[in-house]
Amino acid sequence: MITRLTIDNFKRLEHVAFDLTERVVLIGPNNSGKSSILQALTLWEAAVRKWTGRQMPGPGTKITGVVLNRKDLLNLPVPSTRLLWFRQQVRAPTGKTRTTRKVRIQVIVEGVTTSAPVIDGADNAVPVLERAWRCGFEFDFANTESLTCRPLFDETTQTWLLDPAATAERVAYLQPMSGLAVREDYYVPGTINARIGEGKTADVLRNICFGLWRESEEANFPSHYSEDDINRTGFREFTSGWNYWNLVKDHMRTMFGVELGTPQLIEENGTIELTYKEQGNIYDLSSGGRGFLQTLLLLAYLYSAPRQVVLLDEPDAHLEVIRQREIFELLKSVTTALGSQLLIASHSEVVLNEAAGADTVVAVINNQTRTLNDPSQRKYLQKALAEIGWEKYYLATLRGHVLYLEGSTDSQLLLALARRLGHPVASLLPEANIQYVSLNRPAHAIGNFQALKANLPHLRGLALFDRLDTGISPDAPVTVLQWERREIENYFATPAVLLRYAQGMRPDLFSENRVKMMEKAIEQNVAPRYLADLNSTWWRTAKLSDDFLDPVLGYYAQQLKLSTRLFKTNFYELIPFVEPAELDQEVRIKLDILYDFLQPSPALTPHTTASKDETKE
Numbered sequence: 001m002i003t004r005l006t007i008d009n010f011k012r013l014e015h016v017a018f019d020l021t022e023r024v025v026l027i028g029p030n031n032s033g034k035s036s037i038l039q040a041l042t043l044w045e046a047a048v049r050k051w052t053g054r055q056m057p058g059p060g061t062k063i064t065g066v067v068l069n070r071k072d073l074l075n076l077p078v079p080s081t082r083l084l085w086f087r088q089q090v091r092a093p094t095g096k097t098r099t100t101r102k103v104r105i106q107v108i109v110e111g112v113t114t115s116a117p118v119i120d121g122a123d124n125a126v127p128v129l130e131r132a133w134r135c136g137f138e139f140d141f142a143n144t145e146s147l148t149c150r151p152l153f154d155e156t157t158q159t160w161l162l163d164p165a166a167t168a169e170r171v172a173y174l175q176p177m178s179g180l181a182v183r184e185d186y187y188v189p190g191t192i193n194a195r196i197g198e199g200k201t202a203d204v205l206r207n208i209c210f211g212l213w214r215e216s217e218e219a220n221f222p223s224h225y226s227e228d229d230i231n232r233t234g235f236r237e238f239t240s241g242w243n244y245w246n247l248v249k250d251h252m253r254t255m256f257g258v259e260l261g262t263p264q265l266i267e268e269n270g271t272i273e274l275t276y277k278e279q280g281n282i283y284d285l286s287s288g289g290r291g292f293l294q295t296l297l298l299l300a301y302l303y304s305a306p307r308q309v310v311l312l313d314e315p316d317a318h319l320e321v322i323r324q325r326e327i328f329e330l331l332k333s334v335t336t337a338l339g340s341q342l343l344i345a346s347h348s349e350v351v352l353n354e355a356a357g358a359d360t361v362v363a364v365i366n367n368q369t370r371t372l373n374d375p376s377q378r379k380y381l382q383k384a385l386a387e388i389g390w391e392k393y394y395l396a397t398l399r400g401h402v403l404y405l406e407g408s409t410d411s412q413l414l415l416a417l418a419r420r421l422g423h424p425v426a427s428l429l430p431e432a433n434i435q436y437v438s439l440n441r442p443a444h445a446i447g448n449f450q451a452l453k454a455n456l457p458h459l460r461g462l463a464l465f466d467r468l469d470t471g472i473s474p475d476a477p478v479t480v481l482q483w484e485r486r487e488i489e490n491y492f493a494t495p496a497v498l499l500r501y502a503q504g505m506r507p508d509l510f511s512e513n514r515v516k517m518m519e520k521a522i523e524q525n526v527a528p529r530y531l532a533d534l535n536s537t538w539w540r541t542a543k544l545s546d547d548f549l550d551p552v553l554g555y556y557a558q559q560l561k562l563s564t565r566l567f568k569t570n571f572y573e574l575i576p577f578v579e580p581a582e583l584d585q586e587v588r589i590k591l592d593i594l595y596d597f598l599q600p601s602p603a604l605t606p607h608t609t610a611s612k613d614e615t616k617e
Contacts, residue, residue, distance in 0.1 A: 001020075001022065001111055001112055001114070001309075001341050002020050002041075002109055002110070002111040002169065002309055002341060003019060003020055003021075003110050003111050003112055003132075004017070004018070004019050004020060004108075004109070004110040004111075005017065005018060005020060005037070005040075005041070005107075005108070005109055005110075006106070006107070006108040006109075006136075007036075007037065007040045007106070007107055008104075008105065008106040008107075009085060009086040009089075009103055009104065009105045009106065010036060010039075010040045010043070010084065010085070010086060010105045010107065011033070011036040011039065011040075011083070011084060011085075011086065012031070012032070012033040012036045012086070012367070013033045013036050013037065013040070013086060013367060014086050014367050015367070016033070016037065016364070016367070016368065016369045017369070018362050018369040018371060019360070019371065020341070020343065020360065021359065021360045022336070022341055022342070022359075023332055023335070023341075023342045023343075023344075023355070023359040023360065024342070024343045024344070024359065024360045024361075024362060025344045025346055025351060025352065025355040025359060025360070025361050025362070026038075026343070026344065026345040026346070026362050026363075026364055027345075027346060027347070027352055027361060027362070027363050027364070027372075027394060028363055028364035028365060028398070029365075029398065030347075032364045032365065033364050033367065034313075034345035034364050035313055035345055037345070037364065037369075038173055038311040038313060038343065038345060039075055039076050039173070040107050041107075041109070041171050041173075041309065041311060041343075042073075042074075042075035042076065042171055042173050042197075042311070043073065043075075043076060043084075043105075043107060043139070044107040044109055044135075044137060044171075045169070045170070045171040046068060046072065046073060047068070047107075047137040047139070047149040048135065048137075048166055048167055048169075049167075050066050050068060050149065051066070051137075051149075051151060051162060052167050063150050063151075064148070064150070065140065065148035065149055065150035066148065066149060066150070067142065067146050067147075067148055068139075068146060068147050068148070068149055069145065069146050070144075070145050070146060070147075071145075073197075074193045074194045074196070074197035075173045075196075075197040076197070077197055077198045077199075080144040080145075081141060081142070081143070081144055081145065081146060081147045082141060082144060084105065084139075084147070085103060085105065085141065086103075089103050090102065090103055090141035091103060091141075102140055102141070103141075104138040104139060104140055105138065105139040105147075106136065106137070106138045106139075106152065107136065107137055107139075108134065108135070108136035108137075108152065108161065109134070109135050109136065109166065109169075110132070110133070110134045110135075111132070111133055111135075111165070111166070111169065112130045112131065112132050112133070113130070113131050113133060113165040113168060114130050131165065133163035133165040133166055134154075134161050134163060135151075135161055135162055135163050135166035136151065136152035136161035137149050137150065137151055137152060137161075138150060138152055169308075169309055170305070170307070170308040170309065171308065171309045171311060172301070172304075172305035172308045172309070172310050172311065173196070173197070173311040173313075174196060174201065174297070174298070174301045174310070174311065174312050174313065174315075175196065175199045175201055175313045175314075176199075176201065176294070176313060176314045176315070176317035176318070177201055177202060177205075177290060177293050177294040177297050177317065177318060178199060178200055178201055178202040178203075179202055180202040180205060180285065180286050180288075180293055181202065181203070181286065182284065182286045183271055184203065184204070184205070184206045184207065184271060184272050185270055185271055185272070186207065186210075186265055186270050186271060186272050187204060187207050189211070191204075192204045192207050192208065192211070201297055202293070202297075205285070205293065205296065205297050205300070206263060206272035206273070206274045206285060207272055208297070208300045208301055208304060209245075209248075209260075209263045209272075209274055209296070209300045210263035210264075210265060210272050210274070211304060212244055212245050212248065212300050212303055212304050213245040213262060213263045215244070215304075216243040216244050216245040216246065217243075217245075244303035244304075244306075245303075247299075247303060248260070248296070248299045248300055248303055251295075251299050251330065252276075252292075252295070252296060252299070255295060255326065255330075256278075256292055256295070257278065257279075258276045258277065258278045258292075259276060259277040259278075260274070260275075260276050260296075261274060261275040261276060261277070261282070276288065289318075290318035291318050291319045291320065291323055293318075294315075294317060294318045294319060295319075295323075295327060298312070298315055298327065298331065299330075299334070302331070302334050302335060302338065302340070303334070303338070305338075305340065306338040306339060306340060307338060307339040307340060308340050308341075309340070309341045309343065310335060310340045310341065310342050310343070311343050311345075312331070312342070312343070312344045312345070313345050314345060314346055314347065315327065315328075315331060315344060315346070316328070316346055316347075316348040316350070316351055321350055324348050324350040324351060325350050325351075325354055328350070328351050328354050328355070329354070331344075332359075349391040352391055352394060353391065356372070363394060363397055363398065365397065365398050370397060372393065372394065372397065392435065392448075392452070393452065393455070393456075395433045396433060396452050396456055396459055397456060398433070399431075399432070399433035400458065400459065400460065400600070401432070401433055401459065401460045401461065401462070401597065401598065402433055402434075402435055402448075402449060402452065402459065402460075402461045402462075402478075403432050403433065403434045403435070403461075403462050403463075403464070403594070403597070403598070404434075404435055404436075404437050404445035404448075404449075404461070404462070404463035404464070404465075404478070405434055405435075405436055405437070405463075405464055405465075406436065406437060406438065406439075406465060406466060407436050407438065408436060408569075409568060409569055409571070409572075410464070410488060411429065411432075411434055412569075412572040413488050413489070413571065413572050413575070414429060414464075414488070414591070414594070415429045415430070415572075416572040416573075416575040416576070417491075417492075417575055417583070417587055417591065418591055420575050420576060420578060420580060420583075421580055421583065421587070421588065421591065423588070423591045423592075423595070424595055425591050425592075425594050425595035425598065428594075428595065428598040428599075429594070429598070432598055435448065437463070437465075442463055442465060442468065442472055442476070442480050445461070445463040445478055445480070446463075446476050446477065446478055446480075449461040449477055449478040450477055453477055460597065461477065461478030461479065462478065462479045462481070462593075462594075462597045463478055463479065463480045463481065464481045464482070464483075464590065464594075465480070465481070465482050465483070466482065466483055466486060466487040466488065467482050467483055467484065467485065467486050467487070468482045479597075481590065481593065483586070483590075484540075484586055485540045485541070485584075485586075486540065486541050486542060486543050486544065487543060487544070487545060489544050489545040489549060489571060490539065490540060490542075490544050491583060491584055491586075491587055492574060492575055492578045492582075492583065493539075493544040493545070493548050493549050493571075493574075494534070494539070494582070495522050495526075495531065495534075496582070497574055497577050497578050497582075498518055498521075498522065498549075498552060498553075498556075498574070499515055499518055499519065500577040501518075501573075501574055501577045502514040502515045502517070502518035502556070503515050505576070514560065517556055517559050517560055518552075518556055520555075520559070521552045521553070521555040521556040521559065522552055524555055525548070525551040525552045525555055526548060526552070545568050545571065549566075549568075549571060549574075550567075550568065553565055553566045
């Protein structure tokens with residue numbers, strides 16, 4: 001089993017290092033490097049296979065390395081090997097001199113090999129022994145078609161990092177399900193692996209099933225099993241001697257109520273066919289839904305790779321929420337039964353929450369990895385985050401801040417105001433970690449932030465509410481701001497804005513009629529004294545979303561017999577009709593505060609890795 005992984009200068013990863021357990025879930029935003037971590041392990045395995053059986057020279061002896069061809073890296077389909085390097089930088093200056101050094105990809109894997117228990121003649125079990133090992137490689141850019149690799153040398157121990165125990169580790173990498181074709185040709189194993197590496201998993205789903213069925217039949221394993229069999233023999237011992245294809249069929253029957261047929265090789269045209277029966281009807285596999293096919297792909301692949309390090313990229317793809325939880329639990333039980341280690345890259349909040357309790361969750365953030373539920377801290381985190389949820393904890397970790405607003409309407413209005421004023425915070429708000437606090441109660445925000453802050457000391461918090469009826473303690477852990485007017489709508493809800501809205505951005509033949517109808521709607525729904533005095537305190541203290549905008553726009557839509565009307569959730573559509581000069585200076589001040597608050601946290605900015613090789617080349 002792999003226990004630690006260190007990667008330098010590979011694709012999106014300048015430097016990451018983290019510990020692994022039997023099951024690890026990698027989470028992070030799109031393009032953060034989760035898939036790169038999985039691919040780095042496949043690159044490491046390719047190097048291990050290349051060096052297996054070679055005689056290593058003694059300490060101090062230089063080795064030139066061996067060539068890895070780009071096309072041989074089945075799980076790294078790139079048009080140029082240069083794309084495997086961080087920022088495509090294969091050479092870098094050494095300092096003040098004009099010489100350069102090679103930038104090397106390095107992948108170091110640490111693990112343990114467990115010996116099986118031995119029973120002596122007296123039925124006494126010899127204890128299970130674990131031996132730690134390390135195996136690391138460095139990779140040089142040769143040309144766009146190839147790279148060279150060589151084992152790393154540990155100066156401290158004066159040994160090459162190529163422990164023979166590492167050769168026992170096998171890596172199986174699977175990407176999400178793609179669209180399934182009606183026809184699928186028969187492929188040899190090498191072609192199947194190449195298609196999987198290219199992400200064309202649907203091209204070989206029937207082939208994977210056929211291969212698993214054929215291996216199960218040739219092994220002459222039993223065809224059926226029961227829960228008693230599992231309980232009596234133990235899950236792992238049980239699965240090592242049973243028909244894996246039938247296990248897949250049983251899982252699919254239980255989950256989807258279908259009966260898989262037997263994969264068939266049609267020799268006349270060289271294709272693979274697979275059908276399933278549902279409610280008495282027989283369908284071709286291509287009739288199945290994406291979630292059904294994704295589940296079959298996962299199960300067939302897992303059972304085809306027992307006792308391996310299984311890398312799954314977004315196994316929750318195409319699955320609805322309930323299925324995501326069910327599949328994750330199934331993946332855990334199957335890999336445990338098969339003696340496999342599981343490493344998953346996922347975006348799913350369901351998978352994150354399920355993994356948080358017992359498995360290792362590693363966040364990939366800004367070219368860094370962070371274990372969110374380190375076992376030494378787990379008991380404290382579980383209690384503190386019971387009411388928060390792991391997805392909120394993850395977002396806080398990712399962004400370094402929490403912005404509390406009353407609801408999604410407020411975030412839309414803030415963004416619309418920022419865009420209308422051309423304020424730079426408009427580019428930051430869409431990516432902000434915003435949590436909504438209902439009923440305009442700061443106590444909810446304070447309690448939430450306190451729980452997060454206990455585990456994330458550098459976390460920053462800001463709450464922006466409508467005008468509050470009660471004061472805020474200066475000792476509150478989160479900065480609480482409030483609008484001076486009753487609510488944010490009070491800053492743009494005016495008769496002039498509604499009349500411009502009625503006229504439209506591009507006046508047409510009906511604009512005049514719409515404007516007259518809006519004037520009537522305003523007169524019918526606003527007291528004359530308020531219309532006569534737009535500086536009246538009513539325009540500042542009334543809840544204008546309810547007392548002004550809603551009745552006026554409702555009357556306007558009714559009189560014009562409009563099929564749609566503006567409700568509170570869409571009031572942000574009025575803001576383009578506000579003249580920037582009409583907006584109170586307070587709006588700009590609040591946006592300035594938000595802009596300063598939403599700046600990236602220094603604790604989350606990417607770090608630079610010190611050069612490990614300043615030797616002149």
